[in-house]
Amino acid sequence: MRDVAIIGAGLCKFGERWNSGLKELMAEAGIMALEDAHISSHDVEMLYGGTMASGRFSGQEHVAALMADQLGFKNIPAVRIENACASGGSALRQGYISVASGIHDIVVVGGVEKMTDVTSSEATTALGGAGDQEWELFQGITFPGLYALMARRHMHDYGTTEEMLAAVAVKNHENATKNRFAQFRKSITIDEVLRSKKVADPLKLLDCSPISDGAAAVVLAPLDIAKKYNDTPIKVMASTQATDTLRLAERDSLTEVKATRIAAQKAYEHAKVSAKDIDVVEVHDCFTIAEIMAMEDLGFYPKGKAGKAVLEGETALNSKISVNTSGGLKGCGHPVGATGVKQAVEVVWQLRGDAKERQVDGAEVGMTHNVGGSGSTAVVHIYKRAD
Amino acid sequence: MAGIVGYGAYVPIYRIKVEDIAKVWSEDAESIKKGLNIREKSVPGRDEDAATIAVEAARRAIQHADLEGTDMGAVYVGSESHPYAVKPTATVVAQAIEAGSRLMAADLEFACKAGTAGIQMVMGLVDSKMIKYGMAIGSDTSQGRPGDALEYTASAGGAAFILGGEKKDMIANITHTVSYTSDTPDFWRREGASFPSHGGRFTGEPGYFRHITGATKLLFEQTGFKPSDFDYAVFHQPNGKFPINVAAQLGFEMRQIEPGLMTPIIGNTYSGASMIGLASTLDVARPGQRIMVTSFGSGAGSDSFAIEVTENIDAKRDRIEPVREMVSKHKTYVDYSVYLKNRGSITKT
Amino acid sequence: MERASASLWRKIRSRYNLVGNECQNCNTPYFPQRVVCRKCGRNSKMVEKQFSGNGEIYSFTTVRVPPDTFKDEAPYFIGVIRLEEGPMVEGHVIDNGIAPKIGTKVRMQFRKMYVDGQEGLIYYSFKFEPL
Known part of the structure; x- marks a missing residue:
């Protein structure tokens, strides 16, 4: 197996992109990544495209071929990866494997979702497809509903409070104000979160990540030739993934995403680091409770302790550990297929020292954590500067 | 003859008070309550219909009879609010009680007496030994046009009776049954219409009273029974007043009809009405006692039954919650707007 | 349809x-x-x-923003129910005036789950009633 590095990263502005369809979003992020890697379209050997529900959102399947086509990657193999909200992270892992294996040198991993061309109830239904269609969606359970069930139990078992949940959204919005790609560049207060409209008790509107349009892309290359393309390649130290039951109620615990815990354990083993070595982490905060559980399942806090830590500011920018400096899914936006790749882009910028006003001081080791469904898939990556 | 092996009743938990309906139409609640002898009526949940009510009643009956769904040789569901115009309620019930596929099933409609018509049909099958056990259900989520007099009474509920032919099973023996039938346009609903229409005061004398007394007198004539031979009597109860009046006309006393008079507290459950009344009466009846039941269905007809309670009744007594206990214990009041929403009269666009 | x-x-x-x-x-x-x-x-x-259909509420929520198929039902309770035989299942918790809580005992009931428009099928399913 070869060591793999990220040599280029690109993003488009997330949000309600009324003027842009799938093609425009993909092209914007893709070209930025190619320029960053100083390569031409013809240098790319393989493409992995992550998208969750382009068929439902845009009536468009066959998205990897479309991506290759639109970016001028003539006749190369391209494969779409669908793993619900973990499609982007899963695509990144496939790209990593194909470079590490020696089959391809230059691989582009893209992620995209164009969600605002359908009504919000249609989007809700489409996202519901990440759960068990027959036994969750049929019963009228929504995605906020599933995370609300986890939140309620977490609050019951560990004394986590609605203020602690709200603190996640407040922190991530604060970070998003410093990110020009973010959907929401607006600070909010705990009180505003608590007073926002209830969606699925105890979760309120401002506990939920938004419906977004967006795309992200990274370029991968073998580490040993990475410097030919980029002065500060970022080494992928670990790329791990785990699954759990599709149906939430069937899991061993409602207050832990076991797939996250397993993927993280393996990632720490592969990268030969531990949670305390991580300087910057992008976690999957589709709902505020998800970030609290992620902080615990990734090993940053013991079970039941993350909520208090967030409330006390331990996870804010340049505090004990900087979490979701991009603004996370909550502040930056959550175009589902793009999210996992966007997380990698943010960590690349942080480790290069390019994150400007939201730069984490002395960031050396970074992590991304991407979840599909209510925790049926978790993908974890660990990165380190390689210059 | 065939007898009752088990029974079960179900009434939705929601209630609306006469006062809350009267307020909307600026009517005098006190005079309505007195005039119709009704205090409140049951309201189905948004997720309830004649099929779900029939299933809940059927499950209780199976439990009461201590039988399995597969023991049923027939399932007949009488209702005037079958959820489908075409697609039987009876198959839903049979599936939900795990009756298997080897059974007869059909939906019946005869206004408020479709359920008792089902009892007679099952009796025929049992007595002819075509089946061992069969189930007859009366279940309705009845409709009353907003503002109409029926709105104060039209409610939801149902009861299921399992009949069998072996003495050792029976909690009550049906010793005789007759019907009295004529073409009388007192109340009707055309295909596709949301609400029934009725002939106003015409529904009383030529409808309800003529048929109930006709069937009951025919039963007396054929059996030699007289009102005092019965410990209890149950009449169809479209409101709380008609059954009291018809009982008096026929020579029954108030104490005979009281245990089965449910309409004042649950409203008129249509196909369920006389059957829930019978279930409630069986809850208190003792071995050896006699019950007379006369149902009524508009259009019009009445079925009359002479029933004799057996000693088996006490052994099964505690297997299900008594009807009056269910009705008084499980209830929650709704106001008129929630009532409209539950009925599907107001929806989000 | x-x-x-x-x-x-x-x-x-x-x-x-x-x-x-x-x-x-x-x-x-x-x-x-x-x-x-x-x-x-x-x-x-x-x-x-x-x-058996008996169980207790392990967790619950009130869904206020429903999928299209449930637009007229919202808000409604959803629970994770621990069945007495062990498995956990998600299901509707009927609003019978008893506020659901973690640990509330429930019993299965037969209800309409949703109706496919004016002319489509009616889908029935279990729901859970708090006791």
Whole structure:
């Protein structure tokens, strides 16, 4: 197996992109990544495209071929990866494997979702497809509903409070104000979160990540030739993934995403680091409770302790550990297929020292954590500067 | 003859008070309550219909009879609010009680007496030994046009009776049954219409009273029974007043009809009405006692039954919650707007 | 008509009556049914099992922003129910005036789940009633 590095990263502005369809979003992020890697379209050997529900959102399947086509990657193999909200992270892992294996040198991993061309109830239904269609969606359970069930139990078992949940959204919005790609560049207060409209008790509107349009892309290359393309390649130290039951109620615990815990354990083993070595982490905060559980399942806090830590500011920018400096899914936006790749882009910028006003001081080791469904898939990556 | 092996009743938990309906139409609640002898009526949940009510009643009956769904040789569901115009309620019930596929099933409609018509049909099958056990259900989520007099009474509920032919099973023996039938346009609903229409005061004398007394007198004539031979009597109860009046006309006393008079507290459950009344009466009846039941269905007809309670009744007594206990214990009041929403009269666009 | 009727029809037994299954190899009960036992994999030996319908609320929420199929039902309670035989299942909790809480005992009831427009099918299923 070869060591793999990220040599280029690109993003488009997330949000309600009324003027842009799938093609425009993909092209914007893709070209930025190619320029960053100083390569031409013809240098790319393989493409992995992550998208969750382009068929439902845009009536468009066959998205990897479309991506290759639109970016001028003539006749190369391209494969779409669908793993619900973990499609982007899963695509990144496939790209990593194909470079590490020696089959391809230059691989582009893209992620995209164009969600605002359908009504919000249609989007809700489409996202519901990440759960068990027959036994969750049929019963009228929504995605906020599933995370609300986890939140309620977490609050019951560990004394986590609605203020602690709200603190996640407040922190991530604060970070998003410093990110020009973010959907929401607006600070909010705990009180505003608590007073926002209830969606699925105890979760309120401002506990939920938004419906977004967006795309992200990274370029991968073998580490040993990475410097030919980029002065500060970022080494992928670990790329791990785990699954759990599709149906939430069937899991061993409602207050832990076991797939996250397993993927993280393996990632720490592969990268030969531990949670305390991580300087910057992008976690999957589709709902505020998800970030609290992620902080615990990734090993940053013991079970039941993350909520208090967030409330006390331990996870804010340049505090004990900087979490979701991009603004996370909550502040930056959550175009589902793009999210996992966007997380990698943010960590690349942080480790290069390019994150400007939201730069984490002395960031050396970074992590991304991407979840599909209510925790049926978790993908974890660990990165380190390689210059 | 065939007898009752088990029974079960179900009434939705929601209630609306006469006062809350009267307020909307600026009517005098006190005079309505007195005039119709009704205090409140049951309201189905948004997720309830004649099929779900029939299933809940059927499950209780199976439990009461201590039988399995597969023991049923027939399932007949009488209702005037079958959820489908075409697609039987009876198959839903049979599936939900795990009756298997080897059974007869059909939906019946005869206004408020479709359920008792089902009892007679099952009796025929049992007595002819075509089946061992069969189930007859009366279940309705009845409709009353907003503002109409029926709105104060039209409610939801149902009861299921399992009949069998072996003495050792029976909690009550049906010793005789007759019907009295004529073409009388007192109340009707055309295909596709949301609400029934009725002939106003015409529904009383030529409808309800003529048929109930006709069937009951025919039963007396054929059996030699007289009102005092019965410990209890149950009449169809479209409101709380008609059954009291018809009982008096026929020579029954108030104490005979009281245990089965449910309409004042649950409203008129249509196909369920006389059957829930019978279930409630069986809850208190003792071995050896006699019950007379006369149902009524508009259009019009009445079925009359002479029933004799057996000693088996006490052994099964505690297997299900008594009807009056269910009705008084499980209830929650709704106001008129929630009532409209539950009925599907107001929806989000 | 949103879906082919067969896609819902094939689950009728489970939905009407909580018919799950059990692995005879390791005695693990499942609701809803699994084709393959999670513990035994290819060695699993599945047989049907009727669940009692009794259980208790393990967690719950109030869904206020529903999918289109439930737009007229919202808000409604959803619970994770621990069935007395062990498995946990998501389901509607009927609003009967008893506020659901973690630990509230519930019992299965037969209800309409949703109605496919004015002319489509009516889908029935279990729901849970707080006791």
